[in-house]
Amino acid sequence: MAEKKLGWALVGLGKFATEQLIPAFPNCKKSKLVALVSGSPEKAQRIAAENNLNPKNIYNYQNFDLIKDNPEVDIIYIVLPNSLHAEYTIRAAQAGKHVMSEKPMATSVADCQKMIDACQKANKKLMIAYRAQYEPFNLKSIELIKSGKIGKLRFLTSDHGRLLKPEQPEDKWRADKELAGGGSLMDIGVYSLNAMRYLTGEEPVEISAMMHSDPNDPRFKEVEETVAFSLRFPSGVLANCSSSYGYDSVKRFQAFGSKGTLILDPATDYYEHNLELKLEDGKHEVQVKEEDHFAAEIDHLSECVLENKTPKTPGEEGLRDVKYMMAIYEAAKQGKPVKV
Structure with a gap:
């Protein structure tokens, strides 16, 4: 029997998503790409056609929250500029979906905590895309x-x-x-x-x-x-x-x-x-x-959802790095070491 594959939606169709992530899905054993979220309908339609995706599974940033009504989507991968990770992670969790967010997790420790809280409240997994830890x-x-x-x-x-x-x-x-x-x-x-x-x-x-x-x-x-x-x-x-x-x-x-x-x-x-x-x-x-470490990373979150396990690189891992990066900026500004 073929292994169950969870459905993924990609939010943001920039170069990284189109050249690294989309080509990784055919190498996945537990994950399949089923939906796209983009501000460019032409681009989304072209990519959907190239990957045999249902045109009904194309969303934009205005109607993104309607993804809650799509049972095909289990996990949402946020591939947007850093300061937008928090908003879309929170909205994805509120839509009842598990979340993978690109790193850095967010642009402030407070936003990282809000992302963790939103996923905990919705009882959904949150993983940060530290691909090197799967390579x-x-x-x-x-x-x-x-x-x-x-x-x-x-x-x-x-x-x-x-x-x-x-x-x-x-x-x-x-x-x-x-x-x-x-x-x-x-x-x-x-x-x-x-x-x-x-x-x-x-x-x-x-x-x-x-x-x-x-x-x-x-x-x-x-x-x-x-x-x-x-x-x-x-x-x-x-x-x-x-x-x-x-x-x-x-x-x-x-x-x-x-x-x-x-x-x-x-x-x-x-x-x-x-x-x-x-x-x-x-x-x-x-x-x-x-090996295709993008596929390994994607499948890891699918496996965690299927088996109800905590991801190896959860929200807390992302929060720690943001906390340390803020300390790096502080140390550089003050010209002296900062205890963390």
């Missing part, structure tokens, strides 16, 4: 560190950078503080931050930070360009991280232990990863099979 190379890195392959973990670094291009539709909103909530930190620094937490298995207790934006670059009129931040963990592990819209195509982390070093570079690419160990006896490339 085989990242999972292997966690396993290698935990097993003591590089000895006692002492220090970590992580850097995420890409050039912001506001002239392109997918980046236009990222230069807008009201929609994005912040600059490189909120967009890609969250990968560095989250990786430090899942690689140590700890929560930071102290944060230091510095920020710089080119004052002559119009892209950074509202949002920050580059952030450097340091984290102190209870075990004594320290981490140095950076995020930038000014240096290009970096997405890596390194873990330094008493017996060796682990390097994942790229660490959070959509398609390819490279994992290397540097030990006393030399360099070793760790072989891991590339």
